[in-house]
Amino acid sequence: MRPRVVRIAKPPRNTGRLTGQRPDAPAPTACRRSATLSRHEPPIAPVELTVLGAGPAYTDRPGATGAAYLVRLGRTAILLDLGQGSFPRLAAELEPSTLDGVFVSHLHSDHFVDLVPLRHYLRFEFTPVRRVRVLGPAGLADRIDALNGTPGFTLASLDCEGLGGEPVRVGDLVVQPTRVTHTDESYGFRVEGPDGGPGLVYSGDCGRAADLAAMIQPGDALLAEVSFGPGPVPDGALHLDGPAVGDLAAATGAGRVLLTHLQMGFDEAATIESVRRRFDGPVTLVEPGDRAEI
Ligand SMILES: [Zn+2]
Ligand SMILES: [Zn+2]
Numbered sequence: 166m167r168p169r170v171v172r173i174a175k176p177p178r179n180t181g182r183l184t185g186q187r188p189d190a191p192a193p194t195a196c197r198r199s200a201t202l203s204r205h206e207p208p209i210a211p212v213e214l215t216v217l218g219a220g221p222a223y224t225d226r227p228g229a230t231g232a233a234y235l236v237r238l239g240r241t242a243i244l245l246d247l248g249q250g251s252f253p254r255l256a257a258e259l260e261p262s263t264l265d266g267v268f269v270s271h272l273h274s275d276h277f278v279d280l281v282p283l284r285h286y287l288r289f290e291f292t293p294v295r296r297v298r299v300l301g302p303a304g305l306a307d308r309i310d311a312l313n314g315t316p317g318f319t320l321a322s323l324d325c326e327g328l329g330g331e332p333v334r335v336g337d338l339v340v341q342p343t344r345v346t347h348t349d350e351s352y353g354f355r356v357e358g359p360d361g362g363p364g365l366v367y368s369g370d371c372g373r374a375a376d377l378a379a380m381i382q383p384g385d386a387l388l389a390e391v392s393f394g395p396g397p398v399p400d401g402a403l404h405l406d407g408p409a410v411g412d413l414a415a416a417t418g419a420g421r422v423l424l425t426h427l428q429m430g431f432d433e434a435a436t437i438e439s440v441r442r443r444f445d446g447p448v449t450l451v452e453p454g455d456r457a458e459i
Contacts, residue, residue: 210239211238211459212238212364212365212458212459213238213457213458214234214235214388214456214457214459215234215236215237215258216234216235216425216451216453216454216455216456217230217233217235217251217254217453218232218248218250218251218254219425219427219451219452219453220232220248220249220250220275220426221427221428221429222274223275223429224427224429226429228452229452230249230250230453231248231250231251231274231275231276231278232245232246232247232248232251232276232425232426233245233246233247233248233254233255233279234367234388235255235258235259236338236365238337238358239336239337240336240337241335241336241337241338242259242263242264242265242336243264243265243267243268243338243340243356244266244268245270245354245356246268246269246270246277246369247267247269247276247279248274248275248276248278249274249275249278249279251279252279252283252286254453256286261283261286261287261297262291262295262297264297264298265338266297266298266299266300266340267280267283267297267299267300267301268328268333268340268342268354269301269305270301270351270352270353270354270367270369270370271301271302271347271348271350271369272301272304272308273348276369276370277301277305277308277309280299280309280319280323281309281312283323284309284318284319284321284322284323287322288321294321294322295322296322296324297324298323298324298326298335299323299324299325299326300326300327300328300333301325301326301327302327302328302348302349302351302352303327305319306319306320306323306325307319328342328352330342330343330344334359337358338356338358339356339357339358339359340354340355340356341355341356341357341380343355343377343379344376345370345371345372345373345376345377346372346403347370347371347372347403351369351370351371352369353366353369353371353376353377353380354366354367354369355367355380355381355385356459363382363385363420364382364385364386364459365385365386365388365459366380366381366386366388366389366419367388368389368390368405369390370390370392370403370404371389371403371404371405372402372403372404372405374405374409374410377413378416381413381414381417381419382417382418383417383418383420384418384420385417385420386419386420386421386422386423386457386459387410387413387414387417387419387421387422387423388423388425389405389424389425390404390405390425390426391405391406391424391425391426391427391436391440392404392405392406392426392427393428393431394407394428394432394435394436394439395432395436395438395439396408396409396439404426406439407436407438407439407440408439408440408442410422410424410440411440411441411442411443411444412444414440414443414444414446415443415444415445419444419446420446420447421446421447421449422440422444422446422447422448423450423455423457424436424437424440424448424449424450424451425450427450433450436450
């Protein structure tokens with residue numbers, strides 16, 4: 166996996182820890198400088214995104230795994246989705262039982278099926294069993310139970326909660342879920358630090374770009390699915406294409422666009438170009454290992 170920093174959006178700061186930080190280690194920047202801060206200064210550490218998986222439901226792209234995005238601020242770590250094959254990449258970034266929460270956008274397997282290895286890991290690697298909070302659509306636990314044919318399978322180590330329209334505070338992060346057009350219950354998420362500032366807006370899978378517009382604040386990073394590349398999206402396919410994402414980013418004043426979930430067979434350069442024709446900020450197609458400060 167080739168780590169690369171997608172873009173540093175703000176002036177360089179003394180972060181210096183974009184790789185290999187263990188979750189139980191103190192946040193070096195904040196600790197080093199805390200003695201000089203008043204209590205009212207905002208946290209120094211930026212919200213950090215690490216792409217664990219950026220694939221769609223299937224693809225022949227080497228190394229592609231299902232949707233999984235790790236978002237960290239200081240000692241707080243959450244996941245947005247955990248699709249197929251991404252659990253090992255999660256485990257390479259942090260000890261998975263230290264996750265503060267997993268937010269599941271919708272009940273398509275490319276967005277949640279690696280909750281199964283997470284469940285097993287928590288159940289069998291620790292005595293007593295460790296638990297992680299999982300927030301997602303209604304029926305998530307039943308869906309995983311059915312996959313394994315075992316009632317109660319999921320709740321053995323995952324604490325499942327439903328999502329509504331209210332923001333959810335998890336450690337130092339605030340996650341705002343918003344319903345989007347895709348399945349009966351699909352969400353996009355906006356994640357920000359406790360004191361506001363630029364956020365990360367994740368589209369999940371989304372069949373109507375306008376659903377995301379109210380979530381995006383000027384300067385936000387927009388992590389958007391672009392399933393149908395340069396487009397067009399076929400009738401009835403509830404996904405986005407590059408022109409839709411570009412128009413959305415331009416209309417909302419997004420600071421940059423991170424493209425993901427590109428389906429098999431679409432040209433990467435043409436997809437990026439289709440966004441750039443409509444949005445003049447930075448545009449990147451992300452892949453596993455990419456990191457960005459928000
Ligand atoms: Zn998907
Ligand atoms: Zn989907």
